[in-house]
Amino acid sequence: MSEELTVANKEKLVSNLKAVVSDAEEILRASAGAAGDKVAEMRGKIEARLRDAKERLADVECAVVDKAKAAAVATDDFVHQEPWKAVGIAALAGLAIGVLIGRR
Numbered sequence: 001m002s003e004e005l006t007v008a009n010k011e012k013l014v015s016n017l018k019a020v021v022s023d024a025e026e027i028l029r030a031s032a033g034a035a036g037d038k039v040a041e042m043r044g045k046i047e048a049r050l051r052d053a054k055e056r057l058a059d060v061e062c063a064v065v066d067k068a069k070a071a072a073v074a075t076d077d078f079v080h081q082e083p084w085k086a087v088g089i090a091a092l093a094g095l096a097i098g099v100l101i102g103r104r
Helices: 002-030 037-081 083-102
Strands: none
Touching: 002 037, 037 083
16 A cells, blocks of 8 residues: 555656646746846756756656556456455445445
């Protein structure tokens, strides 16, 4: 279960980082008309860091997808090897959710 939470947290992190990168790119486009050597130098540094961040973000995203696929395969294997256990777990989970919803 903690691995599932970790995957969910990583997916949220990837999503948030994509938003930050998108916002930074938008700021760079908006400041394109600004004059001055200092501004041009800063834009160059920011663009380089954004490229690096995008590459790392792509790596993290691939890792998250790979872990999610591995979890799906492991679940599928378990269900095929132990179908009655899987049915029992699903029934208990459904019962627990029903009880929680019924209390409201």
